Amino acid sequence: MRVLLMGCSRIGMLVALALWQEGHQVRVMDTAPERFLILPPEAREEKGMTILGNGTREEDLQAAGIGEVDAFLALSDDDNCNGLAAQKAKYRFKVPLVVCLVQDPARVPIYQAHGIRVISPTQMAANLVLEALSPSRVPSRPPPT
């Protein structure tokens, strides 16, 4: 599978690394070169793995080879950039699978309506915290001695 990933965020890094280790062709794009440093050196130094560019700009997306990828993942820390880039990937470049990360769970239906797979890590984390707090799991505090 050929994957273009925008945003070398923590989530972006984890996803890129896992795909790369599975043998997929992954390209990670970011506007700030220092963000690539969170990738382990062996991945970072692979030819074509990191691309400096702005994923909301068509010229940069084209230079990163968006025309040939099977999936585009908008995983930066900025919901607005993710939204614009994901919708561009979908409509301008007809990428078959587009994934978009949004911190604000309220935005999920907006991008979903455009056939984009939207993931809200904040909602998922909140759900996990609430699950940890479910009555059956919270041990009662021992009486004071």
Added chain:
Amino acid sequence: MYILIVGGGRIGVHLARALLNAGHEVTVVERSPAKVEALVHTLGNIAMLGDGSESAVLREGGAERADLVIATTGSDEVNLAVCQVAKGLFHTRRTLAVVNNPENEDLFQMLGVDDTVSATRLLMAEIEKEVPGHLTIQVMPIRGGLEVIAVEVPPGREGAGRLLREVDLPPDTRIAAILSREGYAKPVDPETLLEAYDQVVAVVPQDQAEAFLEAVAGGG
């Protein structure tokens, strides 16, 4: 009408003033505290501090009852998000976005933004209105998010009579040529004197176009 403007920069402020003068109810959402303070100072208590692409802020700003939401920030991803959130979550009747990068204009329309206006076009109209005399501005988008802008130095006030080094140019702006009224090229040198109707040609990042025009021709 109730009109919610996101972005209290030059465009947002002028729009707010014009709409208030026309008798509309207006709120401007702006994320810089200094700009909010300036807005309140000049236009009264119509500004709200916040990130207008945030759904909670739009709700607070009254997107649900707004007849029109106008996104005027300098970044297209924010302007698109503002309009999509307003429309999608709050069913705002109409949305209008300023488009900074021309490649985004038809995409915005396809994604449900009701009206789009090119930022550069708006700025040109605005500056022409403000600066007396005939001012000509030409803009050509080129690669890498840059524009070639040619602007005339207006007579009088702050425009003419300055040395190039005295012009407060935005970062990453490169002056390509300075042409006199008669059409000969002046040296691009910090000590070059700018005279009325000189044409200054520069390569400017799109998001700095406003600052560049203001520096060379603005009397604001």
